[in-house]
Amino acid sequence: MINTSALGRAASTGATRYDDGGAPPRGRRPRWRRAGRAVALPLLSVLVFLGLWQSAAVSGIWSETFVPPLGKIWAAFVDMSTTHDGVRGYGDYLLWEHLYMTLRRVFLGVTVGVLAGVALGVAMGSVPWVRRVLEPWLTFLRALPPLAYFFLLVIWLGIDEAPKITLLALAALPPAAVATTAAVASTPVPLVEAARALGGSRWDVLRDVVFPAALPETFTGVRLSVGIAYSSVVAAELFNGIPGIGGVVKDASNYNNTPAVLVGIVAIGLSGLIIDAVLRAAETRAVPWRGKA
Template structure:
């Protein structure tokens, strides 16, 4: 007796490839949701903004039409009537100077904050000594001490970078302190029982367990520093997006202010996305253990 076995190829219609196509369509729907919903919200916001601007409820000084904002963006990107961009700089040159200041301030603030948090989390008396000062600094709005920095350091780059560093330091320090203090005691005791020194315990147990929370603090530091950039560029802030926003507001130039705000917001989203990517690479176990 001959036994005939009908084997259906995986790629044949109706074969076993259907679950794969279902999974592919599910991924497409997920990507469409992640991308489509934000775009839809932006579109709805733009339509509502344009309707309010056209209705005349408020003056165009307060709510300019989208075409006016676009023209301001074009003017900041080109040379028109003998004027180069805004204040003789194109918008990307302003943004570059702002990002350079933010980078310098964040690097200084985050490095000092992480080192300080590591020390405070491992040395109890140091934490009790410095924690009130960190809380005091964190409670101060950057504008409150910026004028003092200008008196001490002048109006060049030093007070701007110092302000951004002071804004970035407390979140990184507080998050690292909390993360180090919450390191698993069982793992620490096990490492000590195996003969690890204090430095080895910190390097091999405490630091890896603290990394996820530390990255959260770093992201907060970058966000707070970036939100302080307008204050940092109050004096001698051109070239700089914050300086553009401040200068344009003096003349009720709302379209230019909006272009500056959009540039700050979009670049902030990109920076946060890069930090998320770095976090996933450095701390791949976050949320899985």
């Protein structure tokens, strides 16, 4: 085996050595300043957007039904998060309860879809005839919008949790499968041949060579799967979607309750950002060699 620890020590030593005796090159900003800038710029963009929204709301150009002021959106958030005048949240559920049910559905659907997609990707990337058989079906499924088959799932599975989770799983499967297939198929052939020459079995080659090489692109596929599943939440919760953020958005839109719709959209977007950040952190820890080899 290659002494990867020695290579790592050499790389880390080389990465911190400078011609001027160890001092960082001039012009490089301190880490705290770079971190502050990374936080300040997104925050500034949010403040600018909120300012533009409020200006459009108070200008009178559009009706409050289309562009409600920030105060009404905040009031809707408070109403949906508390019990007021004997009314509990929205549809008798608090906002966090709606969000919990949506995240639960997304988690279950994405877990099933990603596991199936990765398994299919490994099989399709490793066995050519499996890829030839399954790739047309995978492409067909990837081209379908979720609403195209959601009503069929409702007919088959009813209106409870089964069609929602199945829809999210079907939405999450293609990105994971495509990314894993491409990653497995592009594993460097010399590494595979070297592992076989050293007596590695098929499973040894998959475990020690193919899986580590495919892991970075597989993580990309997982992130795409989560994003696509999240974009399908409203479709998945069209029927019997309360409790659920998608159900709130759909129900509130029926009554032109724009503030509640916007609260639901923001809740979906912010939770999606947090989940993506968690996935990126997990990717950084699980695949530290990405971009360095």
